[in-house]
Amino acid sequence: MSFTVRNPEYEARIRERFATTGTMETLAARLMRLAPGEADLELPFRHGLSQTNGFFHGGIIGTMLDTVCGYASLTLMRAEDEVLTVEYKTNFLAPAAGELLLARGRVMRNGRRIIVCEADGVMKGEGGGEKLVARMTATMMAVQLRPQGI
Template sequence: MPRAPEPGFEDRVRESFARQRLMETLGARLVRVEAGEVDVELDVRDEVGQQHGFVHAGALASILDSAAGFAAYTLMPADAGVLSVEFKVNLLAPARGEVIVARGRVVRAGRTISVVTADAFGVEGGRETHVATFTGTMMTIQGRPGVAG
């Protein structure tokens, strides 16, 4: 089990997510925050689509990165910031439905580096289709001006 979160972690995650302009532009919502776990939802709309009518891979990668990164952030010190170091996304099926949900999870929370995963599902009529999977590495940043929260 990952380390225990510091008090107030959910408020810190929600506040930081709200400052992400790309998530705002995409219309993504932070829907669940637990220790080591975060879910982000994205409504399927033309504005996040590609030429064949599916959700664009860039939009998928963005919500997966945010879900995984904020999952890592839930277990970081209160004065820390989180930055992606690297990630890989596998697209498994065309991303479509009413909404896409990205579920980020911490595999291992280290002092400086955390390993994370996330999975994206297209949801239509209550039925989920696994559309993408993500693995990544997130870094805990402390003591760097402008990189907190």
């Protein structure tokens, strides 16, 4: 898909924002790639992110997919805009077992205020193979934040 970039400085803006996001810092997630309407994050597995059976916890996967949808949306926003999640639905397709969770987000429809995204959660194993473990559909909303917040 081809999208119009409204802020040519989007990459620097998003990388700066990512570096100061507490959740991503706490998880030790990494911002890997940005392109118009797309973003990729990755998160190495560690015990503190697991559920009872030793897989990535679904809440962690959901957080990563929601976040990557937000960053994919931000690549298309004006400099004065932010995005907030309106809703999302996640299908978990397989146990998230592996060394690295890849979150790949992409904008499917970019409206003036409403942005629809999809994100895939992919596990990468020791041999380098990839396995799709989750897919999210998310609706984001473009907002202008006032100096004192929303």
